[in-house]
Amino acid sequence: MTALSADPSVENDGRGYMTSERRMIQQVAREFTRNEVLPVANRLDPEKGEIPMDLRRKMAEMGYFGILVPEQYGGLGLGYFEYCLIAEELARGWMSVASIIARGQGSFLPKKGNLTDAQADRLRRAAQGDYLAAAALSEPGTGSDLASISCRAVKDGDEWVITGSKYWCTFADGADFLVVFARTSPPPSAAKRHLGISAFVIDKERGTLPTNCAGSPIPKIGYFGWNTFELSFQGTRVPGSALLGEEGKAFYLMTSGLEGARAHTAARSIGLAQAALDDAIAYAGERRQFGMPITEFQSLRFRIAEMATRIEACRQLMYFVCNEIDQGRRCDRESSMVKYLSAEMAERVTSDALQILGGAGYTKLHAVERHWRDARLTKIFEGTSEIQLRIISDSILGRSETDRRMVDMAFGEA
Template sequence: MMDKPDPRPSQGYMTEERVMIQQMARDFAVNEVLPIANALDPEKGEIPQDLVDRMGELGFFGILIPESYGGLGLGFFEYCLVAEELSRAWMSVGSLIARGNLFYKSVPGLTEEERDERIRRMAKGQYLGAFSMSEPSAGSDVAAVQCKAVRDGDEWVVTGSKYWCTFADRADFMQVVCRTENDPDAPRWAGLTSLTFEKPRGEFPQGVSGNAIPKIGYHGWKTFELAFDGARTPAGPKSDAEGNAFKAIVSGLEGARAHTAARSIGLARGALEDAIAFAKEREQFGEPIANFQAIRFKIATMATEVEAARQLMYFVCNELDSGRRCDKEASMVKYYAAEMAERVTSEALQILGGAGYTTLHAVERHWRDARLTKIFEGSSEIQQRIISDVILGKPVPTKAS
């Protein structure tokens, strides 16, 4: 069961255009994504290319891309509306749209014309990226990145290991965060540069090998451990961006965290809707379990938490689209929505009982995927640290008495 969008305005957020976009994404999710997810996720199958192509036709990869490049020229609000709807069916599909929307500003190109042409293809889902930042010893601690890149003439030569790079095989290019400077007197975060490797779809760049990481969820695409062994990529003229990737990464986290909140809300809503439908149909002791107060109160609490997260997400998206900083609120919505999603999907599984603990129902998929939202794009603990630092100020070491 999938509810229709609520036509009532939400603090003035839901314009007629946004309701139409939401409905279009919802129809696509229920009619095209959900059947594929139900069939492929249990066998860890991959998102079909024809579904990706269809998403490109609908403009899902170009929501944030300006109209001058063939995108829709919309904002984070619309982006997160679509992400929630797609994630309600399959979080991996809700995540896939970031491979265009959040990558267009870093598209490579030797000339402006070449870059423009690639962005136009990206808006149609024909030129998508993968991001490689984490390493075996560098996750939340981005400044710990050690994968090394050195200039050799007009090329960068990269050596080292990367971890948790999703879509590395199917992407058209990879952004790889490397250490290009190692000044012992500089801050730990300094000296990181984001390099771009173009490659054919279905392959790794020359000098790069990889193995898929066995995941308990987030199926539909593969996530890789990568080894760079003298891999080469063109090096343009030295610019201000060189050595300053840390700042660029941090500045883009607000939008990424809103996107993760949207995915979390979509997962929770999917589990909630499935639990409601099941409770109405499942009979015990001669009546539907939806009549039992224990079940009714669970559903009331679940629905309240989903809506609370959604309203906070709407606020954050509105701030982002207005150009205002909202690092604290972005961390709040990412933290709350992820924690909420795990609670709600777990409660939904409980309502389904034994049926929920099978792969015959989508609730177990939502439950597995929800657990990941507490980890990626900054763990719940990292979000708590950011929020508390804004409220209380960063901890100041005190001398032992």
């Protein structure tokens, strides 16, 4: 079980980020996680069960699928700071629950400007958790270099016909619609491989895949709570109205919002690490060896101090990045930094926590092994750690010729 203790550092935050309203939002999310998420995770993760609809309904009632949606469309009208505060707390219970909120928020729908009646209705449904997305971007042979996708969409009268394979499509079965990226025209040149890719919104019934689309779950070592699919589109037909944005320009849709997505991954990483630290502290306070509590051993005390310091350093950087996003200031380098640093930190801290529990940590009787497994994934999705280092180094040193061809192609399945 995870302790979900209060964090003294939050109460003593000196940067001015944590207003009384934000502390309340954080505390409510923490209590929701303790009371609603954690019991479900402890029961279902060991058996690879799915996030129950009952829990999703409770999350919708809390407004967690519409944190970023304007109030006039039924959302909370909050910013990325609040979004990541909530995500961090949810991840302390189950990372998959902290992830599924990203499938609301009006994913791939405009949140401002002049919306059509249909768009406005979809946005309201998204905020209520009734219109959740799954993204089909990666392919069996295409990871970070999404400009190389080979899935095709061909115009046939007023329809598009989609053919090809997709990989790492999490929530493909449970979502209300898929956003499928496919090539609709050849790239104009090798230097412009990112052009000619279009995106399509494919509405479908929950629990099913689109017509003429076959799929099977990928056997994962973690990130349970929902399924991740390999998909095969075998002539799936969609109306012309399914085209999302401008034809051939969907690569820019892929890369838009990366700063927020990376902050969200940092929040999930921090939540996993904090949960593991809480468990380690609770266990160490009860465990006795050589006639004394193991908290008396200096090596363990120093390890916990290091773990707490690494978590807090990442948390404060995340606060800064979220504040920059909400203020409309560009922070692509800093968002890559916080994603990289937090993911690397989470893997280390969860591993340290497992070590503190010893043999008990290597069992499913404690949640630490879940946090450890899930933390490992944060170094891969939303752009691998190596991709983040490319972005950071390029921003400092300028792009190498190799990086010039590669960095803008960096995006991962969330």
